[in-house]
Amino acid sequence: MKPKGRHPEKALNPARIRATTQPGRYADGNGLYLVVAPSGAKRWVLRTVVHGRRRDIGLGGLQLVSLSEAREQAVQLRKLARDGGDPLAEKRKVRTVVPTFAEAAVIVHADHKSAWRNSKHADQWINTLRDYAFPYIGDRRVDHIDTPEVLRVLSPIWLTKPETARRVRQRIGTVLDWAKAAGFRSEGNPVEGVSKGLPRQPDRKSHHAAMPYADVPEFVSRLREGGTSEINRLAFEFLILTAARTSEVLKAEWTEFDIEGALWTVPAARMKAKREHRVPLSARAVTVLKRAQELSGDSRFVFAGRSSDKPLSNMAFLMVLRRMNLPVTAHGFRSAFSDWSAERTNFPREVCEMALAHTVKNKAEAAYRRGDLLEKRRELMATWEAFLSSETSNIVPLRIG
Numbered sequence: 552m553k554p555k556g557r558h559p560e561k562a563l564n565p566a567r568i569r570a571t572t573q574p575g576r577y578a579d580g581n582g583l584y585l586v587v588a589p590s591g592a593k594r595w596v597l598r599t600v601v602h603g604r605r606r607d608i609g610l611g612g613l614q615l616v617s618l619s620e621a622r623e624q625a626v627q628l629r630k631l632a633r634d635g636g637d638p639l640a641e642k643r644k645v646r647t648v649v650p651t652f653a654e655a656a657v658i659v660h661a662d663h664k665s666a667w668r669n670s671k672h673a674d675q676w677i678n679t680l681r682d683y684a685f686p687y688i689g690d691r692r693v694d695h696i697d698t699p700e701v702l703r704v705l706s707p708i709w710l711t712k713p714e715t716a717r718r719v720r721q722r723i724g725t726v727l728d729w730a731k732a733a734g735f736r737s738e739g740n741p742v743e744g745v746s747k748g749l750p751r752q753p754d755r756k757s758h759h760a761a762m763p764y765a766d767v768p769e770f771v772s773r774l775r776e777g778g779t780s781e782i783n784r785l786a787f788e789f790l791i792l793t794a795a796r797t798s799e800v801l802k803a804e805w806t807e808f809d810i811e812g813a814l815w816t817v818p819a820a821r822m823k824a825k826r827e828h829r830v831p832l833s834a835r836a837v838t839v840l841k842r843a844q845e846l847s848g849d850s851r852f853v854f855a856g857r858s859s860d861k862p863l864s865n866m867a868f869l870m871v872l873r874r875m876n877l878p879v880t881a882h883g884f885r886s887a888f889s890d891w892s893a894e895r896t897n898f899p900r901e902v903c904e905m906a907l908a909h910t911v912k913n914k915a916e917a918a919y920r921r922g923d924l925l926e927k928r929r930e931l932m933a934t935w936e937a938f939l940s941s942e943t944s945n946i947v948p949l950r951i952g
Contacts, residue, residue, distance in 0.1 A: 563618060568593070572665070583625040585613070591665030595621040601632050601639070608638055612733065614658040615650070649735045652696060652726065653689035656680050659729045676722060683708060683719045693730035698741040702748050713752045720745065761883030764891035767791065770877075771939045778874055783867050785843050786854040790868070790881060792836040792936060794888040794906055796823065797881050801862045803853040805844075813837055813929075828908045831929035833936035888935065896934060902927045 560580035568585060571577060571593075577585045582598045595610035610616055610624050628638035650658070660677040681689075687704045688696055701723055708716045724742035731740070762770060771791060774784050790800045799817055808815050815830040822828050832840070843853050850859035868881035885907060892903040906928050 581625060582629060583621060592662035597625045597628055599629050599632050614661055649692045649694050651690055652693055653685050655693050655730055656726045659726050679719050680722055684723055694736050698745050701741050701745045705749060709749050760879045761886035762879045764887040767887050768939050768941055779871050782846050782854055783871055785839050786863055787868055787871055789836060789839045791884050792833055793830050794885050801854060801865060804851050805853060810837060810840055829923055829925055831925055831932050833932045835936045898931050902931055906931055
């Protein structure tokens with residue numbers, strides 16, 4: 552239904568535009584609308600009648616076209632339509648100056664930033680383009696970029712930094728897709744054919760380097776003996792005891808723990824699957840926490856870094872492994888836990904998968920699995936602790952019954 556009363560006129564202002572984040576179409580008046588996409592991107596649209604047909608005419612994104620400029624364009628194109636002209640043809644003639652690749656990348660980054668949940672990813676997205684693409688094509692207009700230009704960007708890093716190169720290729724493609732959608736390019740995306748001019752990359756490593764589970768008890772024993780700071784050792788042992796991810800451990804805060812109840816509740820915002828995850832704590836894990844509490848002072852972080860208002864660096868575990876001259880990763884201890892639980896215990900697979908906070912891909916199975924098997928996982932983690940504390944890796948406790 553159409554709203555009653557007079558049509559709005561100059562209903563929008565800069566403050567309201569900044570505050571408007573809900574996806575939808577917001578009228579400024581005289582056929583001009585601000586359209587907010589689900590991603591948070593904002594653009595201008597003029598709705599008017601052209602040759603007897605109602606048409607929506609895009610006037611550009613908010614990053615390129617201000618409110619006053621959009622109103623001015625709308626007046627000109629609406630008058631042209633009333634006089635029997637073609638606003639679309641006129642718009643192509645007076646199109647905004649074509650942006651350079653660097654300018655376009657900044658606009659795309661700003662448009663998408665609000666939709667990305669991870670601020671670190673948002674920073675990396677634009678930084679990789681600044682580091683690797685801008686030196687070659689940053690000053691080049693987006694309609695002048697073709698496959699040879701993209702090839703020059705990727706060639707120096709295609710074999711030496713294969714993962715980075717793939718990300719740069721994908722991000723260049725995103726910027727050029729936007730340029731075509733915005734009317735600044737008429738040709739297809741040159742990224743699509745660039746791989747034909749590049750050598751084959753080496754096969755990707757599909758897994759994090761992991762220590763065989765039989766060697767983990769000896770590693771934990773060596774870890775307890777020293778060789779690095781105590782807080783680093785405690786954090787690393789806690790990582791292994793809980794089979795948690797590195798970021799989950801390093802950023803853990805005291806408010807997440809019920810030490811008396813031997814339970815750690817990781818909030819959804821810090822979980823990969825964005826769902827709250829409860830972790831039952833073994834007796835040794837509780838002991839580690841109590842010692843960390845003595846060392847952390849008034850820090851809100853369980854494993855505080857050099858400054859009490861910051862957690863340990865994400866390099867902490869890597870430095871421990873380097874000092875011990877071990878070619879494995881901290882994340883690989885989750886694989887060791889998974890292999891151990893599958894090969895040396897008779898705990899059901901779903902209990903072990905839930906201990907690792909893995910997402911259930913089978914929708915039917917996920918629908919029936921509503922609980923988190925906490926008590927069964929508590930028994931599993933106690934068995935894991937017993938294995939880690941065993942004098943020899945050949946002694947493996949098995950769940951009975």
